[in-house]
Amino acid sequence: xxxxxxxxxxxxxxxxxxxxxxxxxxxxxxxxxxxxxxxxxxxxxxxxxxxxxxxxxxxxxxxxxxxxxxxxxxxxxxxxxxxxxxxxxxxxxxxxxxxxxxxxxxxxxxxxxxxxxxxxxxxxxxxxxxxxxxxxxxxxxxxxxxxxxxxxxxxxxxxxxxxxxxxxxxxxxxxxxxxxxxxxxxxxxxxxxxxxxxxxxxxxxxxxxxxxxxxxxxxxxxxxxxxxxxxxxxxxxxxxxxxxxxxx
Amino acid sequence: xxxxxxxxxxxxxxxxxxxxxxxxxxxxxxxxxxxxxxxxxxxxxxxxxxxxxxxxxxxxxxxxxxxxxxxxxxxxxxxxxxx
Numbered sequence: 591x592x593x594x595x596x597x598x599x600x601x602x603x604x605x606x607x608x609x610x611x612x613x614x615x616x617x618x619x620x621x622x623x624x625x626x627x628x629x630x631x632x633x634x635x636x637x638x639x640x641x642x643x644x645x646x647x648x649x650x651x652x653x654x655x656x657x658x659x660x661x662x663x664x665x666x667x668x669x670x671x672x673x674x675x676x677x678x679x680x681x682x683x684x685x686x687x688x689x690x691x692x693x694x695x696x697x698x699x700x701x702x703x704x705x706x707x708x709x710x711x712x713x714x715x716x717x718x719x720x721x722x723x724x725x726x727x728x729x730x731x732x733x734x735x736x737x738x739x740x741x742x743x744x745x746x747x748x749x750x751x752x753x754x755x756x757x758x759x760x761x762x763x764x765x766x767x768x769x770x771x772x773x774x775x776x777x778x779x780x781x782x783x784x785x786x787x788x789x790x791x792x793x794x795x796x797x798x799x800x801x802x803x804x805x806x807x808x809x810x811x812x813x814x815x816x817x818x819x820x821x822x823x824x825x826x827x828x829x830x831x832x833x834x835x836x837x838x
Numbered sequence: 839x840x841x842x843x844x845x846x847x848x849x850x851x852x853x854x855x856x857x858x859x860x861x862x863x864x865x866x867x868x869x870x871x872x873x874x875x876x877x878x879x880x881x882x883x884x885x886x887x888x889x890x891x892x893x894x895x896x897x898x899x900x901x902x903x904x905x906x907x908x909x910x911x912x913x914x915x916x917x918x919x920x921x
């Protein structure tokens with residue numbers, strides 16, 4: 591008999607922003623772990639398409655802008671029809687920032703907040719409602735950032751959204767009463783993608799200040815996401831920083 | 839309001855530096871680090887230009903990182919105005 595206080599491993603996981611970088615690495619790893627995976631992004635890359643073609647019964651992908659609430663909801667229903675009820679969600683989709691706050695337009699700030707904070711909360715709400723209506727337990731992993739805990743120039747609005755998601759993670763863990771484990775992973779700066787916004791001088795400085803001597807790689811974040819989705823750990827409401835101790 | 843000329847931008851840049859007790863060299867090839875014109879000084883200049891033209895000049899940071907000389911500052915602001 592299953593333990594009523596135990597949240598089982600996720601069987602069907604929804605990954606937003608799953609077409610490249612960390613999102614794609616998470617999708618690939620979950621497939622390798624035998625999990626059914628649904629992934630969406632504004633643009634489905636050839637890499638993601640290839641995974642869907644290779645694992646037709648295990649993977650479902652689609653082009654969805656996370657800011658399009660109706661499209662997101664339709665995708666969730668598609669996934670449920672094809673793979674079964676979603677009991678895990680990885681909120682990874684986000685837009686970066688590379689502009690000083692005083693030179694960032696109000697529209698750009700609104701877009702960053704919409705994409706990185708409002709949209710994932712709305713999507714999570716929708717998935718949770720369907721999960722709870724079916725009496726399912728589940729797991730949430732929010733991909734946030736070291737920016738939520740330490741200050742970096744050019745990332746004011748971005749940092750605010752990541753701090754917001756960290757805070758939401760803790761409140762979700764409380765609110766969901768153990769039926770859903772809600773956690774966040776907060777990577778340090780990757781050598782690629784959004785880290786490009788920092789400039790080489792800042793990146794070199796971060797590497798010098800990092801005890802492990804290197805910037806975080808997606809492959810170093812993936813096992814932590816897998817653990818939070820699949821292992822029996824009782825970790826709940828936590829933000830796990832993965833940055834080689836650069837931030838301490 | 840109309841765009842500022844390169845000379846007018848240069849005048850404003852001189853004012854930013856003067857407020858810090860520094861002098862803007864007449865040579866466009868002067869190195870910004872050597873004359874003590876830093877990124878926040880660039881922000882101040884951009885905001886002063888905004889005041890003059892009555893419009894916001896928002897921009898991302900990568901372009902800013904390419905700026906090394908006085909002439910680069912003037913070029914960048916001119917381009918922002920005409921964007």
